[in-house]
Amino acid sequence: MQLPPQQSRRARGPQSVADCGGLGGLFTKAAALETLDQQLRQRLLPTLAEQVRLGGVHGERIVFVASSAAWASRLRMEQAAILRLARILGLSARVLIVKVAPLPARPPGPAKRLVLSRAAAHHLRAAASSLTDPELRARFLALAELAES
Structure with missing residues (x-):
């Protein structure tokens, strides 16, 4: 197994981004x-x-x-x-x-998807009905659709 060749550096320290490849x-x-x-x-x-x-x-x-x-x-x-x-x-x-040295932690698995309750969906719909901004209302309603049926 061959590793890619390393570029030699004349001086230690920061390099410009253009020189890094x-x-x-x-x-x-x-x-x-x-x-x-x-x-x-x-x-x-x-x-x-x-x-x-x-x-x-x-x-x-x-x-x-x-x-x-x-x-x-x-x-x-x-x-x-x-x-x-x-x-x-x-x-x-x-x-x-x-x-x-401590070994790096393993990456966490996918996060569990949280499910909204029916009560939360009801409150989101009620809040959406009182909103005047159509985009915000649509987002509240979309969140309410994620609730468990």
Whole structure:
């Protein structure tokens, strides 16, 4: 698996937006890192794989993030296998770096749709009948239609 080439920067610090390239390159790199993360973690024990994430690939260094020092130690014990697999996947990996930080929360599932009661619909219709603004009245009536029947 080849990651997109990184552009070298002469100086550290802020860059102009024009020098950063398009978002397409960023999305390509993020997708490649996500795929590599899945490929590397699928070879780990499931309990360990849940507690670590690939943080990045920087030349010959692979950076992982672990949720605690204990999980970081367990991941370091798998260093030889991870580096071997990374080389099989086409990376020139020689060093495994493990950092300890809270893992990002998983994105929440879709929100439950709230249903209005009949009483709420009745009050919305009553409020709509007293409104003079036709657009606002239409919105109140549309909300009232969402109520449970």
